[in-house]
Amino acid sequence: MSKGTCGGNCLCGAVQYIVHKGVNDNLGAAHCHCTMCRQWTGGLSVTAICFPLSAVHFIVDDNEVDFHHPPPALKSYRSSPTYVRQFCGTCGSSLFFYSKENDRVDVCGGTLREVKELKITEQIWCENVIPGMEVGPTEGVKMFEKGS
Ligand SMILES: [Zn+2]
Ligand SMILES: [Zn+2]
Numbered sequence: 424m425s426k427g428t429c430g431g432n433c434l435c436g437a438v439q440y441i442v443h444k445g446v447n448d449n450l451g452a453a454h455c456h457c458t459m460c461r462q463w464t465g466g467l468s469v470t471a472i473c474f475p476l477s478a479v480h481f482i483v484d485d486n487e488v489d490f491h492h493p494p495p496a497l498k499s500y501r502s503s504p505t506y507v508r509q510f511c512g513t514c515g516s517s518l519f520f521y522s523k524e525n526d527r528v529d530v531c532g533g534t535l536r537e538v539k540e541l542k543i544t545e546q547i548w549c550e551n552v553i554p555g556m557e558v559g560p561t562e563g564v565k566m567f568e569k570g571s
Pocket of ligand 1: 434
């Protein structure tokens with residue numbers, strides 16, 4: 424793996440991916456507290472790290488392929504007219520969400536490996552934070568009641 428590249432996988436390993444960008448060279452990294460992300464993952468929030476679609480590749484049968492040729496285990500669910508959420512059909516890990524209209528994909532940050540440092544820039548949909556969960560404010564992190 425070259426410098427600045429990071430990889431990730433689902434819980435069972437059926438979905439393996441590589442991001443050809445440093446994890447802090449992202450287009451934005453946010454903790455999202457929206458109800459859809461909570462229900463999708465079962466967590467209280469999702470840490471979404473956005474990359475250009477071309478930066479995210481899969482490893483399928485030891486070969487690297489682009490984002491449009493995922494392994495068969497990767498399943499899709501259209502959660503809104505424009506957004507697709509992708510997850511492992513074997514173990515259920517939530518992995519990616521993206522809009523077909525934009526050339527970018529949000530990676531669920533918890534599936535990345537070997538992340539030593541990650542700069543979060545935003546917290547979004549803070550109006551949906553579950554009472555009792557601390558979410559900041561943190562210096563350098565913008566807080567949004569709804570989406571940014
Ligand atoms: Zn899996
Ligand atoms: Zn969300």
